[in-house]
Amino acid sequence: MIIIVTGMPGSGKSKIVKEFERRGFPSVSMGDIVREETVKRGLELTKENVAKVSIRLRQELGQNAVAKLAVEKVRALLKNSGVAVIDGVRSLDEVGTFRGAFPDERIVIVAVHTPPKQRFERLRARGRHDDPKTWEDFEERDWKELRFGIGGVIAMADYMIINDGSREEYEKKVGEIVELILTSNPGRA
Amino acid sequence: MIIIVTGMPGSGKSKIVKEFERRGFPSVSMGDIVREETVKRGLELTKENVAKVSIRLRQELGQNAVAKLAVEKVRALLKNSGVAVIDGVRSLDEVGTFRGAFPDERIVIVAVHTPPKQRFERLRARGRHDDPKTWEDFEERDWKELRFGIGGVIAMADYMIINDGSREEYEKKVGEIVELILTSNPGRA
Secondary structure (H helix, E strand, C coil): CEEEEEECCCCCHHHHHHHHHHCCCCEEEHHHHHHHHHHHCCCCCCHHHHHHHHHHHHHHHCCCHHHHHHHHHHHHHHHHHCCEEEECCCCHHHHHHHHHHCCCCCEEEEEEECCHHHHHHHHHHHCCCCCCCCHHHHHHHHHHHHHHCHHHHHHCCCEEEECCCCHHHHHHHHHHHHHHHHHHCCCCC | CEEEEEECCCCCHHHHHHHHHHCCCCEEEHHHHHHHHHHHCCCCCCHHHHHHHHHHHHHHHCCCHHHHHHHHHHHHHHHHHCCEEEECCCCHHHHHHHHHHCCCCCEEEEEEECCHHHHHHHHHHHCCCCCCCCHHHHHHHHHHHHHHCHHHHHHCCCEEEECCCCHHHHHHHHHHHHHHHHHHCCCCC
8 A cells, every 4th residue: 555645835744654654654755855866966955956956857757756766665665564655745647656656556645734824834833944934935835836736636635634723633633544544454564 | 705615526515605605695606607608609508518618718818717707796796795605716826816806805715625436426426417427537527627726726725624424414514614714704694
């Protein structure tokens, strides 16, 4: 089973990925793949260099470059535990790349939704160096994701979690959904 | 307040629109606008003619043709009750058209999410003449919506309702959310 975890920036996506990891199912991060490629090309890990490599990869390998580079990592996870969690899929085209590479594997999309205003407040409070400080920054970052087509992945989710309440409520929901998915198709953690 | 109701085919979108109408807030249907234009142009109301007029409208008035035609109807509803519900918005570009036409009006997006397999089962059971009979028909219809960019509208929803349980559960949730929205900004129904 391939589990694709998706959600807009600041929605709480990483909590879902971490819950799978806590239960013994590691993930492949699409963002890490671009960062690894940046290092491989002898570039410093700055926001600008990562963006540059992300564009170059797409010129070299096509729109689904990152998904293509993820395939071998996904294959290794599937071989190991029967479950591969993928963090950071941004378009249904990328989902199609995984579908094509693993035609017999069940693919499940898990999305988390948080209303934009709450995502903005959370990202601003988090204050990671690349997090938005203003509403304009926030909208620009959202648009970057939306242009890739992340909305399509969210719209086609098999499981949707709403994260608009307390952290405890959300953690409870995540635990329940992860349990439900793993029970429907248990791996070998 | 402008309330944009969105959701994939078979998700349960019309239930939300009907709940607003039941409380005295009529809606503007983007689909009806295209059907009215089809009749105005002396064409019979067939699926093919409606699709043709939909394409022609976009050639004549641009990608947001239907939203542009909806603006006057929205203005009339706002004048009448202070609330305009819009059914069938398919892209953030269309949302932008309403934002541009009503810069001082609060705009709220309400989305409903149902997992694809459940939507397919519901649409097949409904069996309206244009409802999908096979999974391939279903995917094709989904793609039509996704190409317009409906995923972006769903991803940016201020209120998200999950409709994956019983009809009664869903009706209860819809009632609560509609109440919440109207209380946050009461109209004059």
